[in-house]
Amino acid sequence: MRPLDPRLLRYAAAARSFLAIGALLGVVQTLCVVAVAWYASRAVVAVVDGRGVPALAEALVGLAIAVVVRSLVSWSLEAVAARTAAVVKSQLRRRVVRAVVDRGHEWLARRNSARLATLVGPGLDALDDYFAKYLPQLILTALSTPIIVGVMAASDWLSAVIVVATLPLIPVFMVLIGWTTRTAQARQWDRLAGLASAFLDAVNGLSTLKVFGRERRQVARIGRLTDEYRTQTMSVLRVSFLSGFALELAASLSVALVAVSIGIRLVDGSLALPVALFVLLLAPEAYLPLRQVGANYHAASDGVAASADVIELLDEAEAVGPSPVVPTPASEVGVVAESDALVVSGLEVHRGGALALAATSFVAPVGRLVAVVGPSGAGKSSLLAALRGAVPAEGAVVWRDAGRAPVPAEIAWSGQTAGLLSGTIAENVALGEPLDPADVRRALDDVGGSDLDPAAVLGAGGRGLSGGQAQRVALARAIHRLRRRSGRLLLVDEPSSALDPVTEARLVAGLVAVARSGVAVVVVTHRTAIRDAADAVVRIPAAASVEPVPVEPVPVESGGGRR
Template identity: 50%
Template sequence: MRPLDPRLVRYASAARVFLALGGLIAVGQAVGIIAFAWLVTSAVTGAIDGRGLGSLAPTLTALGLVVAARAILALAQDAVAARGAARVKSQLRERVLSTMTALGPGWLGEQRSAEIAVVVGRGIDALDGYFARYLPQLLLTAIVTPALLLAVLTQDLLSAVILGVCLPLIPVFMILIGWATQATQKRQWNELTSLTTSFDDMIGGLSTLKAYGRQHRQVERLRLITRRFRQRTMAVLRVSFLSSFALELAASLSVALVALTIGLRLVAGEIDLVPGLFILLLAPEVFLPIRQVGVNYHAAAEGVEAAARVFEILDAAPQEVGSGVERAREERGGGPSAGGLVFDDVVVSLGDHRVVDGFSADIRPGALTVLHGPSGSGKSTLVAAALGFIAFAGDIRAGGVRCDAASRRDLVAWSGQSATLFPGTIAENIAIGSEAPDARRVRDAMCVAAIESLDPDLELGEEGSGISGGQAQRVAIARAVHRALEDDRRVLILDEPSSALDHETERRLIENIVAFARSGRTVLVVSHRTAFLDAADALVAVAPTPARTAVPV
């Protein structure tokens, strides 16, 4: 990541406000430093000239005000940095989560969940050091250092030349040290990700490990990864301390060179005391901001590494087209469309492998359409494409209009193969996302899903514990039906809705879904079960052929 990545400003609008306020504060601090050095010079030279306390009182008063102003500016800088960091982190988290939603399950399935959790959690939190310490110093360096050099130039050309020649040595050291820091920090971040992933995998498979008596072997593996992470952390600290020493040494030698030159010239009478003392007071301040940039880079290194990963996720966001679901509904007359779900020559490729090749189908409303085919033929892939979770070529229209993937998702209610339930009541799981859940609508959805016998107030545990797998599957179906009823979504897609059901329960579920479709909804069911195939009004076969069309039964 560059010192100030432009993507930070693009993805987090709060960063612009932070940079603007930080720039104003840096200008104030530059003025304060110059005023402080000049007032101290005036007071010291005045005392040497024999001026009394009364005549020096205005200078000393002004000096006190400048000191107070610099303290206030330092506090303001800390406050702006803290508030800016909090707002930027919030915006980045929100944007990352929105991007992952847009990328969908297909993209998430290719990622390591533990790494994503570390990036969104600890990684973004590590930006505190980046905003609170690194960026403010970067702004100070960009504004204060040139201002101080200009102030020195107005007093003595030779001193300004010496400072201008010595100053680039610090960035050279910083670049060299930065490369070493980046490498060690990247290794530390990889070890942290490995540790998190290993711990997450061990917890997830702990029951299986215990069943086979292999849980104790994981302890040694975690101990080894933890030891490597500790070593990487100490390596980062070692580079940080050594780099601080190198930067301090280079800056001290540069200031000493200026002081030696001014001292010799004062003895020779080539420079007056006032500009000489003024330059001596400013010389350390010229190097201080850029030295602090190097020091604070290490404090922000983890955040910088995490931010780079965050930007990778945000850069992977699909480029949506269209004006959203509101425009789509305007095109269809402001209300839900009577149209169905249309696939037009859809092609889906995963890498070099073409999963779906030229699929076309017109799923009509008011009928039960079943998408069937052998395992691996691309049924779930087509559902993911319809929901905008994976990229495809061709055209998919929902509700009779062309719209982008996000808008199409707002027109479709969907239940996947696996039931994802959360701790809470059954009613809360069904009405999840609703601002004002309606008990009657929840009951209607439960009836369609054939779970009307369950108590909506029944509390579920982690991952839906407390009910059977078949019941959990139907709760997920009820959730999709509830969303269709609440938002008047005319398209309902169910992926293998009866895979965990007995024949009698499956029969009741099919009857309810058929009745739901007869109300004018477009219902597409992905299933290979004979009961659904027999009850279907239209079958859509997915097979490795150039084109596939809906065939009425």
């Protein structure tokens, strides 16, 4: 483990500021340490030599001031460290989220989502100890130890030589212990990530496991992984305690050598009492930062290991580069008029090196409903993902008159998976937007959801609704978002696959009404009801075809569907 990864300074600007502030406070704290040793030795000498109350009072006042200033500086360093840890964690998490958004679903799908969640959650939380305990001592080791050794050399060169000769023993012990700790820490981190993945897999597949009567086996499996993580954690703690003992023993023996040398020379008269006391008080301070670095190494190792994984992920994301379909920021866009149209030219998607969507071109005018049809596996869902910028794609997607790509604020999307949350139907439809009962009711009516009670409470994953009801709530959520944000593009994937013909007819009528209100609606479907109501049909052949896909235009009369 690197004591300080330079890449951390690149990805988290707050870490750079902390190093500068920490260096300044470290120098001040070191000067206070020297002042404390100086005035303490002077106070003792004043008493031993009987120099009187004025000399003793002067030494005690100086000592008190030095102690107070040192305490204030130590508190300031801890406060800055705690603040820096919080900011650095936020900066790294924002970068990870931005990397996920920029690279899209395709890039994210190649990663273990449970491990990634553990990484940016409890993993980065362990950086608190790194900044609060480890890094400040590392700064003091680089600044305080050389200054104290220099002051000792100016007062007693022999003691300084002993310190310089014995100081390397502590780093040697740290390196030897670090090799053992790094292996144990890596195993512990792998156990934690594996436990998170196993738990997520069990929760996701719980219904299937119960159908086949295998849910009890998962209890045993998670219990076994938990025991492995507990055992590995105890191994790390055992190494931590043993290493702390070894470092303390090395530092204590080193200080003892300095004390013996000073005592011998003090007895034979070759060293004065003021100098002897001053150097003896400074000797432990010379070793203290390095001892604290070793003692806090284990407390910081979790956070450093997690930050290293985050940095590697960000490096990989930079190397991959952002998705070619990157929406323009909303602040830089022009208004999409009701006479505009979405022009898709040669849009092509590859997944894992294989062609997922053949080059596709079509026009989706605002106010019209476009149906996308084709065999399963032809790339219809990939087309919607490319339109909303979720996967890398080749080709162009632009508004004809506005001359730009669609932005997230003007796109609403409803996929094959409803993705509902625990809460009321109204809360799922609004999903973070201000909850207006009238708007929610209108969105539900547009999708044929007059039978759905907005106040009905759902369980996790929309438990309590049938498949068709969940589809309609998800589509109502997309329509609600579209109206709230005055969007112009609605993308829908198989909205009626679980509906009966009567309910489907109401849903199709709602989609047509949404389109006529000034929205370009693109619907992926296998159902004839939607295809018959569409103003245009895009037929996508099997993904192996590489010829451009034509549009089947359909005459439209005002207020009507396909004729």
